[in-house]
Amino acid sequence: MSRPSILDPLFRSLHSIKGVGPQLSALLTRFFGAPEGQEAIALDLLMHMPTGVVDRRRMEGIAGAVHNNIATLKLHIDRHQPPPRGRPNVPHRVFAHDETGEIQLVYFRAQGGWVEKLLPVGETRYVSGTIGFFNGEKQITHPDYVVEADKFEDMPLVEPVYPLTHGLSSRALIKLTRQVLDTLPQLPEWMPAERVAEFGWPTFHDAMFGSHVPDTPDDAQLWSKNRMRLAYDEYLAGQLALLIVRSQLVAPRGIARTFTGDITAAVTAALPYTLTEGQRLAVGDILHDLAAPERMSRLVQGDVGAGKTVVALMAMAAVAESGAQSAMMAPTELLAAQHYRSLAPICVKAGLGIELLTGKMPAGDRRAALERLRTGESHIAVGTHALFQSGVEFHNLGLTVVDEQHRFGVHQRLALSEKGSHADLLVMTATPIPRTLVLTHFGDMAVSILREKPRGRQPIDTAVTSISEYARVVQRLKARIDEGAQAFWVCPLVEESETLEVVAAEDRFAELKKVFGDQVVLIHGRMSAAAKQDAMDRFQRNEAKILVATTVIEVGVDVPNATIMIIEHAERFGLAQLHQLRGRVGRGSQRSACLLLYKEPLSETAQARLDTIKRTEDGFEIAEKDLELRGQGDVLGTRQSGMPGYHLAVPDVHRHLLEWAHEDARSALTLNPGLTGPDGEALRILLYLFRKDLAIPLLRAG
Known part of the structure; x- marks a missing residue:
């Protein structure tokens, strides 16, 4: 289906608008971040909301x-x-x-x-x-x-104020936006009639006008009826698209699995500890999903160190009992290797065949591993997304386990599920994601939460100090290392640039070497995988005492003897990241410490972040606070994490609308799965408006 012609005026290139020459057109294309090779379009201007207004109504002489x-x-x-x-x-x-x-x-x-x-x-x-x-x-x-x-x-007595870029004047932007507004068609209503009545909101057309050409300053406020309406529309489009994609993934093409219980029993016996209550409940949820005829799509959230990997292992053991294989996918080779190292001894004891597939394997080993997966001799494959390249064949893939889901977009998820036409999906994340974000990011995934940490985990003492105390910090560190401790020293990505990031870590490495000599090793993103692994091995074997790293180590590195985490420029990290990094220590039986070094002056937000981390270790409290402090910024780290970027909805203000949009999207698809007829057409127009039309071709199969 092609784009409804009613939307043509909004999808024309800005170049075609009076007064936009090649230079301005190129500037706007860059400013609005148009996809490679495409120009900015009229719709981009409408979606670019004012951040405030200038009130010129005071006329008191x-x-x-x-x-x-x-x-x-x-x-x-x-x-x-x-x-x-x-x-x-x-x-x-x-x-x-x-x-x-x-x-x-x-x-x-x-x-x-x-x-x-x-x-x-x-x-x-x-x-x-x-x-x-x-x-x-x-x-x-x-x-x-x-x-x-x-x-x-x-x-204009009430004049909108827009975010601008160098070379773009407010006057020019207002003029262009007016021109586009004049061509904005009256679109069919996609909002359920009872919602329109309940909220008394304007139409999409009037809400757009009211936001860009306000009569009073209140018309353009985030909590005005205009902006509420537009935020709801954006959420509705997002929820609709997620539910359509999800119905493709979880359509009742699953397999109702049956279990014998012997392999899971063998794994339980081979574990060096007993499962926590949370782990037992999560495993119960998963077995229940696997036994049902629909495909499983479950998210296991557990704080750093809550034992998600063991939950995944129990799931993979159950799938092996039903005669199928599992694939476990990690975001980096370093992590894949670590999962393999922690799982392999237990699998061997329990009689489960497990393979590690990485890009760096010798060709012969790789061929042999692939053969064992193809024949079904091995039950579990661990690796990066390379597991889903064309050369890898499974005998019968029944379960895909994805670690740190937010690194994978919807497209990769579709690719994963293609390998196993009925494969169940289990996602593990250490980022405690608030309910609103689970909805925005995963649509309807069922969620299991691991709240408690495994027994024997020690609380972590967290302190905050200015970098001006560097000499004292190194002195304390030396005393602790002489007593046998190991430490991580994390440097930030300076200005998020690859080249500078290395300098920061390398400079610190050079400084620490003066004091500690060969006891210091370095890991950063620009090193070869072999060099990284070598440094990591030396640290894990306790030959090196200090690991200087960029955030490469954020996810999943496990060195129980490391009890000190020093984070330099802590004010540059997001809360979720600080929490993740801190969770790398406190994994052994000794008490651990985390030291946050900051550079003055601190902004209010940075101060609030550091206070939160110092005060609590509860990942969920931290995630909620993160959402509040960052507001629209994205909660899961850098922009590339695939979190949906909103133009009209501001989560801080409009979060409550998400649940309504979610319900409305769900009932719309239940009543009209193919989105046919006039009601369906209105919703299709909505999907095109918010550029979610990638989901439309999937409807046909619906």
Whole structure:
């Protein structure tokens, strides 16, 4: 199905709009982040929301105009005082009055006589701008607007303020947005009638107008009816798309599995500890899903160190009992190797065949491993996304386990499930994701939460110190290392640039080497996999005492003897990241410490983040706080994490609308799975508007 023609005016290139030349078009294409090789379109302008308004409605005369506030005045122009010859730094002053008082209008570097033309002596003009004082006299420097008395309605009394970029003026953006608004069609209503009645919201068309051309400042506020309506629409489109994709993944093409219980019993016996209550419940949830005829799609959330890997192992053992294989996918080779190392001894004891597949394996070993998976001799494959490349064949793939899901987008998820046409999906994340984000990111996934940490885990003492105390920190560290401790020292990505990131870590590495010599090793993203593994091995064998790293180690590195975590420039990290990093220690039986080093001055948000981390180890509390502090920023680390970026919805303000949008999307698809007829057409238009039309081809199969 092609895009409904009613939307054509919104999908035309900005280039085709009057007044947009090649230069402005290129600037806007960059500014709106249009996909490679495409130009920005009219719709981009509408989705670019004002962040505030300038209120020019104060018209209380010169006497009532307040310093530093914006006033709009009806002035009689009295005289001009141009700067003396040869003194270009003296401003051009225009003297004017109304019945309440006098004011000066000030222009710097106003050559060429245009000010005299703009403000002719003896005439009346409406002037709007910020009131200042100079030598006790009121003045407006470079007024924002000067209009003739009979053209007063041309001056916007409530003017939207947009985020801008270098080379793009507010005036130009407002003008373009107006032009696009004039072509905005009246679209069919996609919102259920009872919602429209319940909320009393305007139509999409009127909400767009009210947000971009507000009559009062309240019309453009985030909690106005206009913005609520638009946020709901954006959430509805997102939920609809997720549910369509999900119905493809979880359509009742699953297999109702039956279990004998012997392999899971063998695994339980081989475990060096007993499962926690949370782990037992999660395993119960999973077995229940596997036994049902629908495909499983479950998210296991557990804080760092809550024992998610063991839950996954129990699931994989149960699938092996039903005669099928499992694939466990980790985001990095380092992590895949670690999962393999922790699982292999237990699998061997329990009689489960397990393979590690990485890009760096010798060809012969790889061929043999692939053969064992193809014949079904091995039950479990552990690796990175390379597991799903074309050369890998499974005898009968029944379960895909994905670690750290938020690194994988919807497309990869579809690819995963293609390998096993009926494979169940289990996702593990150490990022405790608040309910709202589970909805936005995963649609309807069922969730199991592991709240408690395995027994024997020690609490972590967290302290916050300024980097100016560096010498003292190194001294303390030396004393602890002499007692046998091991430490992580994490450096941030400086300005999120690969090249600088290395410098930060390498500089710190060089500094620490002066004190600790060969006891320090370094890992960063630019090193070869072999060099990384080598450094990691030395640290794990306790030959090296300090591991200097960039955030490569954020996820899943397990060195029980390491009890000290030092995070440099902690103010640059997000809460979720700090929490993840801290969770790398406290894995053994000794007490652990985490030291957050910050550089002054701290912003309020950074201060609040560091206070939160210091106060609590509860990942869920941290995630909620993160959502609150970052607001629209994305909670799961850098932008690439695949979190949906919202244009109109601001999670802080509109979060409550998500549940409604979710319910409405669900009932729409239940009543009309193929989105046919006029109601379906309206929802398809919504999907195109919010560029979620990738989901539309999947409907046909529905």
